[in-house]
């Protein structure tokens with residue numbers, strides 16, 4: 001039995017949860033905020049979430065966890081069987097992570113925590129995001145999913161754009177989903193899957209609970 005540490009508002013947590021559900025694996029969610037306690041860092045060395053407890057031990061870093069799940073539980077497949085084709089899917093996932101998600105995250109203090117806008121972040125992130133979006137446009141086939149068959153790239157995209165889209169709209173008045181023709185339809189199909197609908201419902205409920213708690 002796996003245990004998934006993290007919280008339901010976290011986009012990275014939801015990527016791993018999505019994959020666990022897709023693979024029909026049993027798991028418990030352990031509601032955990034990122035923290036620097038020694039006991040948690042023994043599980044997740046950077047103190048970040050998600051972190052997955054497996055029969056063999058703990059794993060952190062979303063793409064690593066997704067790779068491990070794929071290797072240990074290959075059916076149903078979330079990656080293509082051919083190594084090069086699988087690497088092309090990982091290439092898309094890297095672009096999503098490094099050049100979209102991590103750039104958008106620089107604006108989280110302003111958008112989600114009410115801090116002052118960082119003009120440094122506004123100026124620095126925009127050209128990287130532009131290149132990331134252009135790269136995604138170039139790499140994606142949308143045939144019908146981002147890399148053809150449904151894959152981890154779709155899971156990562158759904159829970160990258162869930163925050164990246166509203167953040168880019170708010171900061172840059174830029175609709176990054178419309179900037180990639182085909183992306184909205186692929187994400188709709190992703191979120192309509194049984195696993196996707198479950199993750200989305202839990203995510204929305206957690207967001208609503210957070211809004212209520214903040215007043």
Ligand SMILES: N[C@@H](CCC(=O)N[C@@H](CS)C(=O)NCC(=O)O)C(=O)O
Pocket residue numbers: 010011012013034046047048049050060061062063
């Ligand atoms: N590279 C990590 C990033 C995970 C991450 O940033 N998670 C956030 C929550 S969504 C977190 O733990 N933040 C706390 C921190 O950065 O210290 C991964 O791929 O899992």
